[in-house]
Amino acid sequence: MNRRDFFKKAFSLAVAAGISSIAKSTPLLAAENDSKNKKLPDLIAVKNGTPEKMFDEGIKAFGGMKNFIKKGQTVVVKPNIAWTANPEGAADTNPALVKRIIEHCFGAGASRVYMFDHTCDDCFITYRVSGIEKAAKKAKATVVQANKESYYQEVRVPGAHTLKNVKVHELILESDVFINVPILKHHGSTRMTCALKNLMGVVWDRGYYHRTDLDRCIAEFPLYRKPDLTIVDAYNILTNGPRSRSLKDVVKKSMQLLSKDMVALDVASSKILGEEVENIRYIKIGSDLGIGTSNLDELNIKRITL
Amino acid sequence: MEASKLKLLRVSSEVLFFIFIIFSFFRFFPERLKVIPLKSQIIPLAISFFFEGFFLSLLLLVLFLLSTVIFGRIYCSFFCPLGSFQDILIRSKRKKKKITKFSYHKPLILLKLTILIFAIISLISGSLYLIGYLDPYSFFGKIVNYLLKPFIVIINNGGELILRKADIYALHIMTLPTFNLFALIPFILILGTIIYLSLKRGRLYCNSICPLGTFLGIFSVRCLYRMEIDKSSCTSCGICESVCKAECINSKDKTVDNFSCIRCFNCLNVCPSSAIKYKPSIKKEKTDNQKIQNLSRRNFLYSLLGILGFSGINLLLRNKKTPIKSYLPPPTPPGSISLNEYISKCTACYLCVNNCPTNVLQPSLFQYGLKGVFIPHMDFYSGYCSYECTQCLEVCPTDAIIPHTKEEKKKIQIGRVKFIKDFCVVYRNNTNCGACAEICPTAAVTMTPYKGLLLIPTTTPSFCIGCGACQNVCPAEPEKAIIIETNIVHREAKNPERKRTRKREETEKGFPF
Numbered sequence: 001m002n003r004r005d006f007f008k009k010a011f012s013l014a015v016a017a018g019i020s021s022i023a024k025s026t027p028l029l030a031a032e033n034d035s036k037n038k039k040l041p042d043l044i045a046v047k048n049g050t051p052e053k054m055f056d057e058g059i060k061a062f063g064g065m066k067n068f069i070k071k072g073q074t075v076v077v078k079p080n081i082a083w084t085a086n087p088e089g090a091a092d093t094n095p096a097l098v099k100r101i102i103e104h105c106f107g108a109g110a111s112r113v114y115m116f117d118h119t120c121d122d123c124f125i126t127y128r129v130s131g132i133e134k135a136a137k138k139a140k141a142t143v144v145q146a147n148k149e150s151y152y153q154e155v156r157v158p159g160a161h162t163l164k165n166v167k168v169h170e171l172i173l174e175s176d177v178f179i180n181v182p183i184l185k186h187h188g189s190t191r192m193t194c195a196l197k198n199l200m201g202v203v204w205d206r207g208y209y210h211r212t213d214l215d216r217c218i219a220e221f222p223l224y225r226k227p228d229l230t231i232v233d234a235y236n237i238l239t240n241g242p243r244s245r246s247l248k249d250v251v252k253k254s255m256q257l258l259s260k261d262m263v264a265l266d267v268a269s270s271k272i273l274g275e276e277v278e279n280i281r282y283i284k285i286g287s288d289l290g291i292g293t294s295n296l297d298e299l300n301i302k303r304i305t306l
Numbered sequence: 307m308e309a310s311k312l313k314l315l316r317v318s319s320e321v322l323f324f325i326f327i328i329f330s331f332f333r334f335f336p337e338r339l340k341v342i343p344l345k346s347q348i349i350p351l352a353i354s355f356f357f358e359g360f361f362l363s364l365l366l367l368v369l370f371l372l373s374t375v376i377f378g379r380i381y382c383s384f385f386c387p388l389g390s391f392q393d394i395l396i397r398s399k400r401k402k403k404k405i406t407k408f409s410y411h412k413p414l415i416l417l418k419l420t421i422l423i424f425a426i427i428s429l430i431s432g433s434l435y436l437i438g439y440l441d442p443y444s445f446f447g448k449i450v451n452y453l454l455k456p457f458i459v460i461i462n463n464g465g466e467l468i469l470r471k472a473d474i475y476a477l478h479i480m481t482l483p484t485f486n487l488f489a490l491i492p493f494i495l496i497l498g499t500i501i502y503l504s505l506k507r508g509r510l511y512c513n514s515i516c517p518l519g520t521f522l523g524i525f526s527v528r529c530l531y532r533m534e535i536d537k538s539s540c541t542s543c544g545i546c547e548s549v550c551k552a553e554c555i556n557s558k559d560k561t562v563d564n565f566s567c568i569r570c571f572n573c574l575n576v577c578p579s580s581a582i583k584y585k586p587s588i589k590k591e592k593t594d595n596q597k598i599q600n601l602s603r604r605n606f607l608y609s610l611l612g613i614l615g616f617s618g619i620n621l622l623l624r625n626k627k628t629p630i631k632s633y634l635p636p637p638t639p640p641g642s643i644s645l646n647e648y649i650s651k652c653t654a655c656y657l658c659v660n661n662c663p664t665n666v667l668q669p670s671l672f673q674y675g676l677k678g679v680f681i682p683h684m685d686f687y688s689g690y691c692s693y694e695c696t697q698c699l700e701v702c703p704t705d706a707i708i709p710h711t712k713e714e715k716k717k718i719q720i721g722r723v724k725f726i727k728d729f730c731v732v733y734r735n736n737t738n739c740g741a742c743a744e745i746c747p748t749a750a751v752t753m754t755p756y757k758g759l760l761l762i763p764t765t766t767p768s769f770c771i772g773c774g775a776c777q778n779v780c781p782a783e784p785e786k787a788i789i790i791e792t793n794i795v796h797r798e799a800k801n802p803e804r805k806r807t808r809k810r811e812e813t814e815k816g817f818p819f
Contacts, residue, residue: 212737214740
């Protein structure tokens, strides 16, 4: 390659990069404009209904799913399917809720909806026993595995201190809309798993998280990509988790939270669970990094009791 | 039955069992169906009966021996997957070169019997190393594991990648089996012999090396239905001899060596004068029916005596314990009772290895010493034993891993947890971890208060089942902070105390925020 060729190539690459960055940023701007016009609440809390009914009402208060999904976009729904337990065990997101969310996605004109989680237990058994695979397939979502490294691609996490690079499931990279559907549970080491912690299921090397400051890694991941919408399933919650060992640890709360702000969701969720916010280290780190707001008083919260 | 129908029956049974035995090695095939084709394999049935005394195994074993004393070595052509493998090779050659002419060779009786005696000694000595290579089924298992599986995995994963790029998520990525060169050497040697012999001399392997072929051949010599040539109508044209894979037809002397005949029935269709026949051998006897009865009864008694004598010798020799090494070997799969029992029953067919969803079962090298060389072991670095899974217990054809219900299996303690605090991430870095506690299915590892807000693992070894999940996920480097110490003899794990209460319902008025 001579010098002229090099410059030519460098120039064309730069132009291509510029175009792609412009192309990327346009839909984001459009979405912001939309939300400003309608003055939507920052956080929606619903209670006393079935998971499906609460979601119907919650998303209505958010202006419907079309506020999050443009026609023809691809969506990835990421529930918590970490452990082999039936829906009663409350270790995994409620399958009926996952199904209803997917239906709303298609209702808003999504071209495809993908559903996956990087399970902790054997993925085939867990997908089946949790009932989520069946529910998602019924709603015509594409159920994807996440148990092999070849599904993952390495990305840089801008501004991260500990989690500088991370291998992320390719669907998180490729999909237009990312919907996070955690279930609220007590957690043996981080004390709570909810919105932020649920994102550990889209990365390959969780061992790196555990080895190098678990709380900080959890809080830093959203610097790479924040979900466009997070729906917290607090219908049945697990008070001695994250693995479901006994029904005596399950408490029926019949609640659901919706927001774009994962930190605010985690703060609100910790109150439902009855855990001190100060004890959950990743919430503070996330708030300091500007991932979201930990002061609920600053937020416009809409509370719906059915 | 007509001659052509006999061959059709043989070919259909052969194809059916060959395909279904291969299917048993793959996870897509329904669990319950996996067991059925494997019940046709004599050596696994024999091991299951001799060591565990399972009635079903005895019943099937007697059925197979009875069918052998009546019909001859039908196992070799109807059920044996290694036989079918050789038939495919023979057929592929015939397709290419049009005709392969076989010719009569004298049976290698001395060689056959020597190998049979060696195999029997090795079977009752408590190490199945030789059997693992000489039993046609177990060796076929190795062919699936080392040859077929990698081939299918590569095709599947390639297809998966192409489909995934086209946005179709229909296939799942499969894992390649682990190879180690040392285990491959004997495998390649024997496979090479089988391929060479089958291409040159048909089913010579079955009539020289295979101890099961020899064993069944002994019963076959005096069986009821024999292959015989009608000397008056035979013209010694040699057509039957040229199609005989077992090279047991001597067309000049007009005799058939029923010891070597594998009952493929290829000769029946080709004889222009219909001189070769498969029929009850009652020629010289006067009281025909009585003779038939006597013959089959005598053979049946022989075989029963053989089984009983065999298991008797075995019981005498069995109590000799393998000396336990000073270091602990890796745990054996749940359901295998103890290291000694496991080693004396496993033929290393790798059926469990191929069915294990988490890849925790891996072929060993010398982890279990020389007696247990190459048999599968639990490798907690490559996976861990899934709490809800009973695959290996269900499929094991030799009952080296004895079937248990899921609830029983959940209480089998194959090893006990050991926590090494000095290596733990929480102790070394003062950050949260808890990977071991969250994955523990039995509450043998829990997190307890440590410094400030930090929590550290605490173990209750009596709850532990030794599934190895904690060891597998422990992120500590370079050495794991939590490991499983093998139980040489499996025990029963205790259950953590659990009150059988229902879930609570809390309905506060508003929201807590």
